[in-house]
Amino acid sequence: MPYKLVKAVFNVRCRQPHCPFNDQIRIEQDVAALTEEDVRNEALKMARDQGIIKHDSIYWRRHSMENPEVRMVSGQIRRIGPDSARVEVGNKGGVVVHRFRKAEVILQKGESAGTVCEVLEGSAYPRTNRTHRYGAGDCFGVAALVPNHTRMSDVLAAEDDTVVAFYDLVDLRQREPGKATRIVARIMEDTLQVVDELGRAVDRMKKGKHRLAS
16 A cells, blocks of 8 residues: 655754754655655655755855755654554554654653654654654664663653554564564664764863853
């Protein structure tokens, strides 16, 4: 069954050291394909291209943006067809799917980390970093990759009707090893991005202290 992109916004950031470009790109064009992954990849490419054009129109004297960081921060990828109106909520095939209201807690700090999560609709954010967004297709819950670990931060729904799937990785590896590998890869990618964001925040704090001291 084909899929389409609905009301998507992407964050595009230049990876060049000290470049301030970090902008949001709204994709208004119709994007449809046979799989969710194809829709996501095509939309990411469109956001990347628009981001490069916008960046280079401003900072062309300094450098061009060749490999930006692109993330979907809001929007949905929906099935096209008569049964596509809403994602089915419940427990099916070992996967638990929940729908959340805005500001409702999805993961709670300190609770046992037994599952990893994928946003199916809407968006979410960690309480410790409200600017960081998990959009449709993004995965989180890195603590579940460590045996007997607990959640390290609250994660909340950023909008009403945010739908999240909870996967038991052991079970998923047996049933759908390809999907399990993809989810783990996205979680690790998100973790590296969070580390990078923290590093840039520390750099800004150091620069601020340096200016105050001088």
